[in-house]
Amino acid sequence: MDLLADHWLEALGWSGSALLVFSLMQQRVLRFRVLNLSAGLALLIFNALIQVWPMVGLNAATSAINIWFLVRLLGQRHDDHAFEVIEVGAADTYLQHVLRTHKSDIVRFQPDFDCRPDPAQDHVFLILRGDETVGVVVVRRVGVVAHVRLDYVTRRYRDFTPGEFVWRRSDVLCALGFRQVRTAPQTLGAYYDHLGFRREGDVHVLDLDPAECAERSAS
Template identity: 25%
Template sequence: MNEVALEWLGYIASAIVLVSLLMSSIVKLRWINLVGALLFGAYGFMILSYPTGFMNLGIAIIDIVYLIKMYGSKEYFTILPITEDHQYLDSFIDFYRDEIEQYFDLENIHIRDAKVKLYILRNMTTAGVFVADEVDDSTLEIRLDYAIPQYRDFKLGKFIFQENKAYFTEFGITSLIAYSYNPLHDKYLRKMGFVETEENGVTKYIFNI
């Protein structure tokens, strides 16, 4: 490899390591950091900087060990109905308000009057909030489905929509609908199994339970 290409390898590896530190998801951080460490380690060995090479090889091994632990550990998920005591809920919404409003219109969400309002717990930590209003006897419209940044790996969505269908069917609910005005939310809905459709010129997503 010529000197220019080698130098670019070093720049790219450094950039990937830096980008990994911007990840709010620990899993994403570990994966991206692993790629960066492997490239930076290779760069170190190629320029005969063995301390750099071995240090990054060690970082890569540490990333692999933690990723194996993350994927191998059994996590506990549960849902907790939001009660009349909304002090914690208000604090939660206020803390994450700026980000929530990138995906949902909080001004038009009346959580206290919603048919379904739940905290989603992950290892007994409040990882998200789910709110849905009744459209008819068998349909709910999702008004708020928010996961905090460090738990944004689709596991909460899979728990709600795939592993916890019985919660909805007990109420006679057979379908969920959602509206989205954010490309990232569109991607999330599709990944969860929602089907995109159009009604009166408005795009909506439908999930059949």
């Protein structure tokens, strides 16, 4: 029985250590915190069972830090003040840099997007968190309809939905005269279902209410 308990204890220690290493390989900020917290809690239990108290203190401290960051991150997930939407020109130099830097990742998710927005037809929005660019949205104007050409989030923030600040939390589209948003079939996902979009065949559609936009703008 003691031998079996020793095996389980050793497995817990190795599992916690492996999970800790794996967490350090994550680029997504939210996923990193969740995995690092899980590893810290496993190692806290392991070190408490073998009575290595300095390591218990260390794991307790790192777990508390991860919990603090997770509460903060989750609280900012849909916070209007956490992300900012800025419209830029389709030929903007910084935009071109962002698209070049993330081109391979963009093409992996939206192979139909050529990373060359059309200055005559496209509107481009950068989503920022502080001074960090976390997303790019490109829509093409067809009358009063905004057709989504790109809705991209950088890897670090892929567990968040910063694009929602263009669709639901910002009045920028209404101010430009758009009254409807339509996604491309290649951008389908549950993400849109939670933002008021409705399905029409193989696309998602969002109707923009000018009154609601004006109310958000005034608030």
